[in-house]
Amino acid sequence: MDSNRTRFVDTITVGLLLLGLPLLVIGELIGMVLLWSSKTWSNRDKIIGTLIPVELIVAVLLLSLGIKGRSCSSRIPCTNPGPSTGDILLIVMLFATLIVALGSAIKLVRRVYQRTP
16 A cells, blocks of 8 residues: 555544544544554554543543533522532543543554654
């Protein structure tokens, strides 16, 4: 296969792993097949790539846990209008998860351009 085409397909593979979740998981499945069938990455890289969708699912779950309304209204004043310790912890965990997923994707893309002449 042409090296430019290999680079393109491998870069699209990482994109599908990152953006496959909004595509109703089909993109992630295609990304997984492309990832594991490519000779560009080592087995370690393939495991890291496999974990990217898992990290994104964890981020979505953390985000869904963090989305909750305050029980304040015009009749019931808020006793604690600021974020709770749990809210702050969820935000930190969400950002950490997203940073790990993006870092993993960057590592894989860098590997594409290091290995392919």
